[in-house]
Amino acid sequence: MEIPDRIEREITIDAPIDRVWALLVVPGWWIGDRAERSRRRKGGAEFLRGPRRERFPVRLVSAKPKRYLSYRWVGEFPGETPGRGTSTLVEFWLSERDGKTRLRVVESGLRFPASGEKIRGGPPKGDARDGGCAIETGSAA
Amino acid sequence: MRGKRPDVGAVLVALADPTRRRLLDALADEGSASATNLAGRLPVTRQAVAKHLRVLSEAGIVAGGRAGREVLYRVRPEPLDASARWLSDLAAAWDRRLEALKRAAEADASRPRGARRAAKSRLRGRLARRPNAP
Numbered sequence: 122m123e124i125p126d127r128i129e130r131e132i133t134i135d136a137p138i139d140r141v142w143a144l145l146v147v148p149g150w151w152i153g154d155r156a157e158r159s160r161r162r163k164g165g166a167e168f169l170r171g172p173r174r175e176r177f178p179v180r181l182v183s184a185k186p187k188r189y190l191s192y193r194w195v196g197e198f199p200g201e202t203p204g205r206g207t208s209t210l211v212e213f214w215l216s217e218r219d220g221k222t223r224l225r226v227v228e229s230g231l232r233f234p235a236s237g238e239k240i241r242g243g244p245p246k247g248d249a250r251d252g253g254c255a256i257e258t259g260s261a262a
Numbered sequence: 263m264r265g266k267r268p269d270v271g272a273v274l275v276a277l278a279d280p281t282r283r284r285l286l287d288a289l290a291d292e293g294s295a296s297a298t299n300l301a302g303r304l305p306v307t308r309q310a311v312a313k314h315l316r317v318l319s320e321a322g323i324v325a326g327g328r329a330g331r332e333v334l335y336r337v338r339p340e341p342l343d344a345s346a347r348w349l350s351d352l353a354a355a356w357d358r359r360l361e362a363l364k365r366a367a368e369a370d371a372s373r374p375r376g377a378r379r380a381a382k383s384r385l386r387g388r389l390a391r392r393p394n395a396p
Contacts, residue, residue: 124345126274128353132360136367144363144385151359222367226356231349232274 127229134224138217141224142187145213149179149194182210189214273345276321281306282314286337289324294336 134141144150182191193208214225276282281304288303289295297315301308315335318324322341326333366385 124274124277124342124349126278128349128356130353130356130360132357132364134364134367136364140367141363144366150363150385151356224360224363226360228352228356231352232271232278 126232127227128231129225129227131223131225134222135220136222137220138187138215138222141215141222142190145190145215145224146184148181148192149177151211152177152179178208180208187215270345270348272321273323273341276317276323279314279317281310282318285311285314286318286323289335290337294334296332296334298332300335 177194179192179194182193184190189212191210191212193210195208209228209230212227212229214227216223277286284304285300288300292299292303295303297308297311300315301311304311306314315324315326319326319335323338324335325338326335328334362385
């Protein structure tokens with residue numbers, strides 16, 4: 122009896138890697154409402170509005186141009202600052218073959234955002250900046 | 263945004279431990295059992311079993327009921343099913359997002375530079391029309 126705490130999906134896109142990269146680097150592109158994008162930044166995060174006006178903080182964690190990109194976001198808890206304990210890590214890997222782009226996404230750390238005590242207490246001080254990402258990036262890579 | 267997710271986090275935490283997974287499997291086998299019975303089936307102490315049962319109970323995966331002088335535990339499948347469903351909904355949400363990205367990139371690929379910015383807003387528009395809730 123095992124339920125993983127990560128989601129992994131892949132897709133092949135019939136477009137060169139730089140086109141895909143250009144779309145991926147828009148923080149929170151998957152939330153999908155450009156008009157509602159908020160300019161407010163807090164703890165290095167950008168706050169985006171979802172289709173039902175929820176606020177989703179998204180923070181770029183690291184990028185290797187046209188190869189790897191990772192974000193932290195708080196899909197479960199609108200309004201929170203992304204950090205360890207309140208956010209999940211979304212990672213994208215890209216590779217190119219015969220002019221097509223293979224894109225892999227992994228969303229990990231799913232078991233942490235739901236532990237209610239951490240949410241109520243907020244992330245530890247300074248956490249918003251470093252986010253404890255090294256740990257999860259390492260394990261998921 | 264990902265729909266209702268009552269205790270998925272607690273369920274995932276509870277299942278992250280291999281001993282608890284074995285305990286749960288043993289309990290599912292037995293139908294119902296006391297901490298002492300379960301300790302007999304696993305290479306852990308009764309105290310450890312009791313501790314793990316507490317975590318499982320808090321996650322709602324097992325429930326204990328008094329039967330005479332014992333407490334008998336049994337598996338509650340609903341939170342497990344709900345968690346599995348939530349995860350597959352999340353996977354489906356990512357499939358949709360990747361599809362939208364693919365369409366935007368592919369529509370973009372055959373067009374001149376001027377149209378690329380438009381592709382980005384089309385991507386957002388598409389995702390916005392289809393709420394990301396699974």
